[in-house]
Amino acid sequence: MEFLLALASIMMVNIVLSGDNAVVIAMASRCLPPKQQKMAILWGSAGAIGLRVILTLVAVVLLQIPYVQFIGGLLLIWIAAKLLMEDKCEENVEASGSFMAAIKTIIVADLVMSLDNTLAIAAVAKGDYMLLALGLALSIPLIIFGSQLIIKIMDKYPIVVYAGAALIAWTAGEMMISDHKIGPVIHGVFPEWLVPAAITIGVLVVSVWWKKSHQEQGADSGAKASHSTQQ
Incomplete structure (x- = not known):
């Protein structure tokens, strides 16, 4: 009974802490073809859980190292901006390259976002690594289905992409x-509250400005090319 209660507690912790991971996976894989999208979600989710297991073993020591969380927060800011700047899917990007880029983004982002999350999970497990591994393994479906649901919402309501980037940026500020x-x-x-809010x-x-300026440059280039053709 004690084992089951502890397992249920770990599951609840994972439900709460896996929301930002599902957002990252969804945003990183939303532009892929359907088949590769599912593979990216599967491999990204598996990598997320594997990293969390490994990090839990060293989290207490790792988080005591000065500047680790601050540097991780800076990296997460870059990831949030990158995902938002790539909001509009590029059709001329090769599928294989996009797939590998999505996997890389998912793994790096989850590595950063899991640093502080793992402390809570380790505290619930109380040193029982079998319980920890089982609880984290059971959380894989939560991340996978959560990511798929978020992708469907993003396709229907593009504004959610900005909400996802804002969530990641806020998490970065809290880490710092x-x-x-x-x-x-x-x-x-x-x-x-000021630092996370300012970063978000x-x-x-910056991301909206960058996208707008690049769209204007693309329109100018297109107009010049059309003018040259006419001449």
Whole structure:
């Protein structure tokens, strides 16, 4: 009974903590063909769970290293902006390259996002690695089905893409202010909510500006090419 209660607790923790992972997987794989999309979700989810198991074994030590969370937060900001800038799927990108890029993005993002999540899971497992592995393995369907659901929502409501990027950017801000070295300095200067909010707004504004400027450049190039053809 105690084992089952602990397993149920790990499942609940994973339901709560896997939401951002499902968002990353969904955003990274949404532009792939249907068959490759499913494969990217499967491999990305498996990699996410595998990384979480490994990180749980070293999380307590790893998170004590100064600047790890701050650097991880910076990396996550780049991932959020990259996913948003690639909002419009490029048809001229080879499918194999897109597939590998999606897998790479999923693995890197989950590696960063799992650093602080694994502490909660390790605390529930209380050193029982069999219980930990079983609980995390059972969470794979949660991430897979969650990713597929988010992709369908994004296809129907493109504005959700921006919400997903905002969630990742906010997570990055929270990681940065949780760093043992830099976090206290930030807390001493700014309110706790200000840094994640500023990063989220910054990622959205810069990404929208970047996309708009590139669209204008593309339109200008197209107009010049058309003019040259006519001449």
